[in-house]
Amino acid sequence: MSSPLPPPPGAAADAIVRRADRRYATVCALLWLPMGLTIAPLVLLFGERGMALTAVAGFFAAHSLTAALLELPTGGLADVIGRRAVLAAAGLLNAVAFTLQALGTTGWVLALGMGLTGAARALSSGPAEAWYVDTVQAAHGPGAELRTGLARGDTAVSGALAVGTLLGGAAPWLLGLGPEPGEWLREATSGAVLPLSVPPLAGAAVALVFAAYALVALREPERPSVTPAGVLRGVPATVAGGLRLGGRDAVVRRVLIGAAAAGGGLATAELLVPGRAAALTGAAESGAVLFAGLACAGFVCSAIGSRFAPLVARLTGGGERAVLASLSVCGTGLLLLGVTGAVTGGVPLSLAATGYGLLYLGLGAAGPNENDLLHRRVTGAGRATALSVQSLTLQLAGVAAGLTAAALPAGPLPWLPxxxxVFAAALLWARGVSGGGKAAGTAGGRSPDPVRPMTGQPDHVG
Structure with a gap:
């Protein structure tokens, strides 16, 4: 295999990185804005179509199971055939999926739409970030500073989700104003489009823009042509290499455990907070509006945490200490939500809201620092696969946490696991720090250890 090309001169390299920062943040925003548009109206839309709550739960299960099954193969696919082609495919799948969700009237159509969003989620979970890291390291070398750009991407994700949640909640309400709420839209479309259908249809349009932008903006080095047989051989080898790395590298193991902790915390909050909001307002509909506002506030807190993730690393003395501090903030937020779970009143509600904000603030600050450490342990040949392993860990832990919380009696107890x-994951990072800081992630953003290559990757990839 030929030697990698040397990085370009300083000014040219800086320009490449600035351009990559902008394009990565734009891709992140375009990818997650459609999802934000559907957060508030989707369950209500399914109800308007006559679906029972058990059927709605089945639709979301179709999404989660599809994403989990395809997570690793699609990560390997991105490492074999390239990042932007996989991202464009994710955008097209999302456009079809959101259209089916908006217009579907039967259970199998809605389940198919949710399954396709799961497939798109699996396709898109790692390639954009892998493209960004590859581009920056090609410009500035393996020791390039990654944390700031990753933080901007996470901030763009949270910002897009916050804006999308507000727009997705407000649009059906605005369309329903008047003496005959929403009837003009039903009549104009023969009942195919409801006011609640508009946000997912808007999401489908944004998904098409995302697919086009990924193809045009995310330029990659030319790759040798890959035959279907080559893909079939390369993807399993790439996936196996990603799994082996998680087993042999202590830093990667801690990153994966941190992802599991994040998935557990998020799933618990998403399961329990809507019920608390409905109990507070006295009705499911008004509780849904309150939860939409809380979700938007949570995304804003996550954006703030991501924006200041590099500062947290500098203040704490490195990436590992930053993750330790951030996960501790998350655990504190969950504890506040737990201890206020059985009481009402102004002070408990204020503490619960503070806990909700701390959960998302800590997760936002932890993410870029964890991923900065992860990318210093992998090469471009397996980067998307490593991110897929991380995403799969988060999703599976979220399923387990949701089932656990649902089985426990109401009150503080469901929050405690x-x-x-989360606190156990933080303690693992504390052990890494006390062990002498041998893992990557110093305050200067450089890895004191050489990047450890993943084995079993095709030579032409990366």
Missing amino acids: AAAV
């Missing part, structure tokens, strides 16, 4: 897992 998630808080315990």
Whole structure:
């Protein structure tokens, strides 16, 4: 295999990185804005189509199971055939999926739409970030500073989700104003489009823009042509290499455990907070509006945490200490939500809201620092696969946490397992710090250890 090309001169390299920063943030925003548009109206839309709550739960299960099954193969596919082609495919799948969700009237059509969003989620979970890291390291070398750009991407994700949640909640309400709420839209479309259908249809349009932008903006080095047989051989080898790395590298193991903790905390909050909001307002509809506002506030807190993730690393003395501090903030937020779970009143509600904000603030600050450490342990040949392993860990832990929380009696108890897992993950990072800081992630953003290559990757990839 030929030697990699040397990085370009300083000014040219800086320009490449600035351009990559902008394009990565734009891709992140375009990818997650459609999802934000559907957060508030989707369950209500399915109800308007006559679907029972058990059927709606089945639709979301179709999404989660499809994403979990395809997570690793699609990560390997991105490492074999390239990042932008996989991202464009994710955008097209999302456009079809959101259209089916908006216009579907039967259970199998809605389940298909949710399954396709799961497939798109699996396709898009790692390639954009892998493209960004590859581009920056090609410009500035393996020791390039990654944390700031990753933080901007996470901030763009949270910002897009916050804006999308507000727009997705407000649009059906605005369309329903008047003496005959929403009837003009039903009549104009023969009942195919409801006011609640508009946000997912808008999401489908944004998904098409995302697919086009990914193809045009995310330029990659030319790759040798790959035959279907080559893909079939390369993807399993790439996936196996990603799994082996998680087993042999202590830093990667801690990153994966941190992802599991994040998945548990998020799943617990998403399961329990809507019920608390409905109980507070006295009705499911008004509770849904309150939860939409809370979700938007949570995304804003996550954006703030991501924006200041590099500062947290500088203040704490490195990436590992930053993750330790951030996960501790998450655990504190879960504890506040737990201890206020059985009481009402102004002070408990204020503490619960503070806990909700701390959960998302800590997760936002932890993400870029964890991923900065992860990318210093992998090469471009397996980068998307490593991110897929991380995403799969988060999703599976979220399923387990949700089932656990649902089985426990109402009150503080359902919050405690998630808080315990988050604090346990933080303690693992504390052990890494006390062990002498041999893992990557110093305050200067450079890895004191050489990047450890993943084995079993095709030579032409990366």
